Amino acid sequence: MRTTTTKFVRKPLAAAVMCSAIGLSPAVLAATIENVNTNNLSVPPVEGKTLVYTDTAGTATFGWFDPVNDSGDIGLGMSVYNEIFSAAGETFQGCIMAQTDLESDPEAPQAxxxxxxxxxxxxxGKRFKLKTTETNGPIDLVFDVTADEASKLYxxxxxxxxxxxxxxxxxxxxxxxxxxxxxxxxxxxxPSSAEDGLSFGMEADGQSKISAGNxxxxxxxxxxxxxxEGLPFFSTSVAEFIESTDTVSVQDKLETNGEIPTPYTDLVGADSGWLALANxxxxxxxxxDGNPSNDSILLAYDDPETAEEDWMTNEKVFQAAVxxxxxxxxYEFDHDNDxxxxxxxxxxxxxxxDPNGDSFADPVTVTVDVDNGDGTTTPTDFTTQDYVKDVSPLVETLGEGDPEDAVVDAVILExxxxxxxxxxxxxxxxxxxxxxxxxxxxxxxxxAPFGDWDTTPVTVIDSTNSDALFATWNPDPDPTVEGEEGIYEVDGAYVGTTVTINAEEVVVPxxxxxxxxxxxSGPPDSDTATLIRQPGYVQGPIEDLANVNINTSVAxxxxxxxxxxxxxxxxxxCTFTLRVTGLNDAVExxxxxxxxxxxxxxxxxxEPAASSSDGDGTIFGCTAGKPGSPFDPVLPSMVLAALAGLWARKRRGTA
Structure with a gap:
């Protein structure tokens, strides 16, 4: 006797036809990422951190992200924007980034x-700032998704x-x-699996991932x-992580190859790795600019390769013809400010x-044929000195803009x-x-001369009192407390006194x-403020040596x-999870x-058990409406037809 086994496989088209026949809607085969799911996040922030928990009960955490954007606004710190745009030759339907919430600028380019x-x-400040606090500890970022009719790349x-x-x-x-x-x-x-509708963005050949950047x-x-970020301080070469060959063609996993970029190890040591902020x-x-909230400019570093204090720097040498x-x-000159x-x-x-050169910011004149609006043009000279604010032309010759090293570096570091x-x-x-x-x-x-830096801190002066010292910035008031905010310490001569600040009387703390x-207070060039912030020198960790910019995509x-x-x-x-983990195989x-x-x-x-008509769950890949949903008049006839079929089958079985 031969036994035939029929295997039933859910097919989208068949499911759609069946769902239509019985008056239900088929499960949707595409999606839109709507926002960041907050069920496993600390909302509002805890001690200035949006903690990412290992569950929705807040049992443990292996990381957090910064809830404050570059404008100083406190929010979630991460957001989803469904904005269609192009980057690096790819078209995206949206992005996952910091919570900037910017409005459209009518004077900006159309894109x-x-x-x-x-x-x-x-x-x-478009990059969200995610921090890992546990080696090999997974950080699970969850996103809300609405099913719809179009596939999307973020x-x-x-x-x-x-x-x-x-x-x-x-x-x-x-x-x-x-x-x-x-x-x-x-x-x-x-983990998601191949062809389940969730993956990293893949190139058409399926052999690499879409990242729109390193x-x-x-x-x-x-x-x-x-x-x-400007011209480089340590090296003109990019310090880039490379994806492992083990995951490069895998849709649902992405892992770097375990090699720390050479420009980085040249600084911290060949046997080292990606350093923790503490080290x-x-x-x-x-x-x-006398404003500690802005990024300060790195001038020198204590060489980590020497045991004793050894302050080094790299002089930028701007190249002449060679x-x-x-x-x-x-340089791309916006001559008409449009x-x-x-x-x-x-x-x-x-x-x-070159700020030390004789030709620094020399005016540059270019002749442009200006359209007169009547079919004729008039040659017109335009002059610019502002080009030195834009270092892009120089960067285009370095590792960032010239990865193949096809042109001479316009700047070298000595x-x-x-x-x-x-x-x-x-x-x-x-x-x-x-x-x-x-x-x-x-x-x-x-x-200022190097020897004067430790006696030239960031300060605030009183312009109404012969520029007397009012306060001094202390970036680390208690070194035993990690992540503590800096404060301004007021000079003793002012503490407890009543002073007029910006037309208001204030008792000084x-x-x-x-x-x-x-x-x-006002900036260094203020002519009206009572208190004026002064530039100065600050010593502290080079935090960006613990930071890696990440670029990937989710489909x-x-x-x-x-x-x-x-x-x-x-x-x-629906929801899905993007899991991010910092790795070291030497740690459990x-x-x-x-x-x-x-x-x-x-x-x-x-309560009485719910029936299929309650609308919970799916039926053969179909979604059923809840009570109160419109009734399909075809449904009774479909039921009668099914009963008639069963009766006919029974008659044949007893014949």
């Missing part, structure tokens, strides 16, 4: 008007920081990072340069960006002792006594917070097989604590 957040300028724009224990068995060092897509959090996390790299202001080298910074290179870089029109390309000598570069009289060939200048926001800023001082194309979906017959809502994977079980309450009287 940026359409996508004010996803295409926000790089200096807008760019992920973030920064991942190593805040693990710097005193653990590996001194907090990480060797790699991993991303996974899946469902659930903590012990309940279930998968992971240390900030360009330190390595390789950046159009936003990064110390630096000297200049706070050039060999076949004419020494010029190409971002909607194409800029004029102008070749300018790279040495014009290692020097800080005390030898930052002197009272840098250029001894003339009669003028001037120190070394650095380029900051298009300005040539003179740097012993300290002011940063926000309080910013509110009552959602269907939710019919997701285990996290619920529906009401009209709309299907931490145990995720089990969620405590609440005592079982006394049983309540049972």
């Amino acid at each position: 940026q008007q359409d996508s004010p957040n996803c295409l926000a300028p790089g200096d807008s 760019r992920v724009i973030g920064k991942f920081s190593n805040l693990t224990d710097g005193t653990n068995s590996v001194d907090g060092i990480l060797k790699a990072l991993r991303f996974e897509t899946g469902f659930g959090v903590g012990n309940e996390f279930m 998968l992971g790299k240390f900030p360009g202001g330190l390595f390789g340069g950046s159009k936003v 990064v080298p110390t630096g000297w910074f200049i706070d050039h 060999g076949d290179w004419d020494g010029k870089v190409t 971002q909607t029109t194409d800029p004029i390309l102008v070749d300018i000598d790279a040495v014009n960006w 290692p020097k002792e800080a005390s030898a570069l930052y002197v009272a009289d840098y250029d001894t060939t003339d009669d003028v006594t001037e120190g070394f200048y650095v380029l900051i926001d298009g300005e040539a800023v003179e740097i 012993e300290t002011f917070t940063l926000d309080e001082m910013i509110a009552i 959602v194309s269907g939710t019919s097989t997701w285990p996290t979906c619920t529906g009401d017959g009209t709309e299907t809502s 994977v931490p145990t995720i604590p089990v969620t405590p079980v609440e005592p079982t309450p006394e049983p309540e009287p049972e």
Whole structure:
């Protein structure tokens, strides 16, 4: 006897036909990421942190992200924006980034008007700031999804920081990072699988992932340069993480290859790794605008390769013509101050960006044929000096803009002792006594001699009292407290006195917070403020040596097989998880604590069991409406037809 076994496989088309026949809607095969799910987050923030818990009960946490955006607004710290835009040759339907909540600027280019957040300028703080506090501890970011009719690709724009224990068995060092897509959090996390409608964005050949930028790299202001972060401090080469060949073609997992970028290890040591914040080298910074809330500029670092204190720096040498290179870089000149029109390309000598050079910011004139509106044009000269505010032309010749090293670097870095570069009289060939200048926001800023930095802190002066010292900035008032905010310590002569500040009488306390001082004082060039902030020098950790900029993408194309979906017959809502982990194989994977079980309450009287007509769950891939949903008049006839079929089958069986 031969037995035939029929295997029933759910087929989307068949399911759709059947659902239509019985008056129900088929499960939807695409999705939109709506927002960040907060069920496993600390909302509102706890001690200034949005903690990411291992469950919805808040049992444990392996990381957190910063809830404060670059505008100082406190929110969630991460958001989803459904804005269609193009980047790196790819079209995205949205992005996952910091919570900027920017509005469209009518004067911006059209693409940026359409996508004010996803295409926000790089200096807008668009990267969410995720911190790992446990080596190999997974951080589960959950997102709400609504099923709909279109597949979508989202760019992920973030920064991942190593805040693990710097005193653990590996001194907090990480060797790699991993991303996974899946469902659930903590012990309940279930990785997604191929073709389930959730994955990282994949190139058409299926052999690599879409990232719209380096998968992971240390900030360009330190390595390789950046159009936003400026010229590099340590190396003109990019410090980039590379994906492992084991995951490069895997849809649902992404892991770097365990190799720390060479420019980074050249600094911290070949046997080291991605340093924890607690162990990064110390630096000297200049706070050039007297505002500690802004990024200070790195001037020197304590060489981690030497046991004793050894302050080093790298002098930026702007290149003149050499060999076949004419020494010029190409600047995009917005001659008409209209971002909607194409800029004029102008070749300018790279040495014009040198704040210590004779040609710094020399005016550049270009002739443009201006349209008269009647079919004729008039040659018109336009002159600019503002080009030095934009270092993009220089960056285009470095590792960031020229990864193939096809052109000569417009800037090279020469290692020097800080005390030898930052002197009272840098250029001894003339009669003028001037120190070394650095380029900051298009300005040539003179740097005090290295030996004076520790006696020149960031201060606030009283302009109505012969510029007397009013307060001094203390970036670390209690070194024993990690992450403590800095404060302004008021000079003893002012404490307890009543002074007039901005036309108001104020009894002066012993300290002011940063926000309080910013509110009552003016910048260094203020002519009207009573209290004026002064530039100064600050010593502290080079935090960006613990930070990696991350770029990846997530694709959602269907939710019919997701285990996290619920529906009401009209709309299907789901969630998925993006799991991020900082790795070091030399450390054991931490145990995720089990969620405590609440005592079982006394049983309540049972409700009648729900029937399929209640609309809970799906029927053969269909979603059923809840009570009150419109009734399909075809349904009774379908039921009668089914009963007739059963009766006929019974008659044949007894014949």
